[in-house]
Amino acid sequence: MTDHLDVLVDPAPLDLHAFIASLPKAELHVHHVGSASPRIVAELAARHPDTKVPTDPEALVDFFTFTDFARFIDVYLSVVDLIRTPEDVRLLTYEVARDLARQQVRYAELTITPFSSTRRGIDERAFMDAIEDARKAAEAEFGTVLRWCFDIPGEAGLESAEETVRLATDERLRPEGLVSFGLGGPEIGVPRPQFKPYFDRAIAAGLRSVPHAGETTGPQTVWDALTHLRAERIGHGTSSAQDDRLLAHLAEHRIALEVCPTSNIATRAVRTLDEHPIKEFVKAGVLVTVNSDDPPMFGTDLNNEYAVAARLLELDERGVAELAKNAVDASFLDEAGKSRIRDEIDTYTAAWLAP
Numbered sequence: 001m002t003d004h005l006d007v008l009v010d011p012a013p014l015d016l017h018a019f020i021a022s023l024p025k026a027e028l029h030v031h032h033v034g035s036a037s038p039r040i041v042a043e044l045a046a047r048h049p050d051t052k053v054p055t056d057p058e059a060l061v062d063f064f065t066f067t068d069f070a071r072f073i074d075v076y077l078s079v080v081d082l083i084r085t086p087e088d089v090r091l092l093t094y095e096v097a098r099d100l101a102r103q104q105v106r107y108a109e110l111t112i113t114p115f116s117s118t119r120r121g122i123d124e125r126a127f128m129d130a131i132e133d134a135r136k137a138a139e140a141e142f143g144t145v146l147r148w149c150f151d152i153p154g155e156a157g158l159e160s161a162e163e164t165v166r167l168a169t170d171e172r173l174r175p176e177g178l179v180s181f182g183l184g185g186p187e188i189g190v191p192r193p194q195f196k197p198y199f200d201r202a203i204a205a206g207l208r209s210v211p212h213a214g215e216t217t218g219p220q221t222v223w224d225a226l227t228h229l230r231a232e233r234i235g236h237g238t239s240s241a242q243d244d245r246l247l248a249h250l251a252e253h254r255i256a257l258e259v260c261p262t263s264n265i266a267t268r269a270v271r272t273l274d275e276h277p278i279k280e281f282v283k284a285g286v287l288v289t290v291n292s293d294d295p296p297m298f299g300t301d302l303n304n305e306y307a308v309a310a311r312l313l314e315l316d317e318r319g320v321a322e323l324a325k326n327a328v329d330a331s332f333l334d335e336a337g338k339s340r341i342r343d344e345i346d347t348y349t350a351a352w353l354a355p
């Protein structure tokens with residue numbers, strides 16, 4: 001996968017890359033299955049050799065090249081098919097945490113689609129135990145704190161919404177690390193308002209609302225996510241740039257956008273990086289966070305996304321550190337946890353810039 005990353009690596013100055021690589025960071029928009037690295041895919045494929053997912057890194061690069069969003073979902077589901085046992089779930093979660101820790105990610109909210117696993121026959125109790133076991137091990141061994149966002153795969157219909165909200169709110173099942181409730185998959189033909197009753201139940205149970213919206217459809221989808229799903233952050237929100245009133249609303253209410261630049265290019269949601277609206281978001285005063293979405297599938301990682309953002313926003317080290325603090329501010333971490341990571345970012349930046 002390194003080859004793929006080499007192609008996409010952003011031409012930010014080398015010392016800025018080095019600064020970013022060791023900068024303590026928070027990741028707010030990254031998918032569980034979408035984080036399966038070639039190494040993890042190869043290990044899962046060795047367990048389940050009947051897969052159509054190639055294990056050779058060269059072939060994986062081709063397999064992970066998408067013509068559009070629909071093709072991306074097809075490929076995504078073929079990786080989902082590789083996760084068949086609670087031990088697969090544990091391996092994936094633990095190894096994803098290791099990859100995050102290597103990038104100095106101190107805190108990550110990982111989007112998990114439990115419906116995709118339970119409908120494929122993984123026992124729901126065993127699934128929850130597997131993610132929780134991996135979360136605790138990762139925190140103890142790598143120091144990376146993981147939290148979960150359970151998302152509805154919208155295209156799978158209201159049956160998937162019912163199952164997801166049940167798994168998220170049943171006191172006997174709900175995992176300790178669960179903090180939020182999301183909605184993913186394609187947006188076209190999947191109107192957000194129909195999910196209102198499920199989000200109402202999740203919010204009533206104390207979960208925060210973070211649907212994807214405005215990734216592949218226009219700004220009305222973002223309005224729908226705000227109005228009907230009471231979104232506190234928006235996954236992507238790319239098309240918000242087409243509506244000044246929406247930008248002003250996001251800025252005024254401090255509703256952060258989870259921006260994933262390379263993902264938007266890979267799924268053809270945006271034509272080129274230079275056309276990405278991230279600069280317009282910042283100009284409008286919107287709280288922008290930078291994230292990786294499905295990093296190995298898009299040949300990127302969080303550090304590369306920061307380098308991309310630094311170039312598009314013309315940021316130096318201090319600017320990049322502010323961006324990293326945006327993610328901490330917009331996270332669902334408690335105040336003490338936020339303050340610990342903010343202090344770490346400040347200390348690191350001051351030491352880096354000291355003469």
Ligand SMILES: O=C(O)c1cccc(C(=O)CC[C@H]2O[C@@H](n3cnc4c(=O)[nH]cnc43)[C@H](O)[C@@H]2O)c1
Pocket residue numbers: 031034073076077080111112113115116117119151152153154155156184185186212215263293294
């Ligand atoms: O699991 C199934 O059986 C199933 C059946 C029908 C549809 C689906 C999905 O739509 C799964 C979508 C899957 O995609 C994840 N994801 C990852 N990255 C993104 C993104 O950038 N935008 C939207 N969705 C994304 C999402 O978490 C779902 O798990 C599944």
Ligand SMILES: [Zn+2]
Pocket residue numbers: 029031184212235293
């Ligand atoms: Zn996403």
